[in-house]
Amino acid sequence: MDFPSKLIENAVGELSKLPGIGKKTALRLALHLLKAETDTTATLAEALAKMRFDIRYCDTCHNISDTAECSICANKLRDHSIICVVSDIRDVIAIENTGQYKGGYHVLGGVISPIEGIGPSDLQIDSLVERISAPDSEIKEVILAISPTMEGDTTAFYLSRKLRDFAEVHISSIARGIPMGGELEYADEITLGRSIVERQRQAK
């Protein structure tokens, strides 16, 4: 694609490095910014730079935070005897949005993936073990809330092996089963099979 201006070519080039944004979409975004007020672009550029340079990660759970301790870890009303282990910050946001969980988190920062060259040492696994083994630790349960993909299952397996020495800490994983609104006939065999084996008894 030939551009009539080096400035727009640069902007399109940078925008199209973002995931899911190709050259055509990048050009549409650039032309949108050109048509809008200059303030729009200034605010966007500033918000991005500020986010990237000023962001911090919580020293305890590695969630993103504006301060050394994130708002979840600092919240005295939450139950810090439970830790929910997730791979990504997006998972924290998703679980928080359900409003069903009031414990703490631990963000691994990814999953074990030999193909992408991500090993256990690249993730926040040691710091999770440290949190649990700390003398003043009050942790009673660790929930493994990792997406059930090949890499996710490997990570969960690795973690449960790592954590089984802590006899006093319960390890659980999020329930697998048929999602709300899901049709039985379209569910895959493994999910349907497990949802029958691990059926939930109803209260009478």
Next chain:
Amino acid sequence: MDFPSKLIENAVGELSKLPGIGKKTALRLALHLLKAETDTTATLAEALAKMRFDIRYCDTCHNISDTAECSICANKLRDHSIICVVSDIRDVIAIENTGQYKGGYHVLGGVISPIEGIGPSDLQIDSLVERISAPDSEIKEVILAISPTMEGDTTAFYLSRKLRDFAEVHISSIARGIPMGGELEYADEITLGRSIVERQRQAK
């Protein structure tokens, strides 16, 4: 959606103001930037700001440009007796990419749209008339290359009325017909009908 950080909330808010980008996509983009080197964000923010503040529009054809005269208008090898009138800079890029056109352009900056409150005076129509009526004008042909939508056709009709006083200037419009690879049975009736009425005689 609740965010654990004001910084990320601001960035997601600004990103999701872009066309075709919702909150979820914006969050994915923001987290991608957080994972990448700080340079990536700095370069992106700078490229956007530089584009918005330093961009110029060609004084003659209103194409985007880094200088007062765009590279197309300044090119002495092009045929400046033909002007191709388009609504948008994207159309210039699309036509340039075909490599089939070696004349000049005139970018209107939109199409007449009463619903969006865009009238003829909001577009670069007067400057087109000025270009043609200038005493030293060498323009012999004006090609109306405007998308055949309701608004586009209105704009083309308005333009051809405006330009019909210039007896020495030919007005043409881009050919309508069945696109390459298009199937006759799926073509709409108006296109198919016109492609038969305005059939092109083959050279023997």
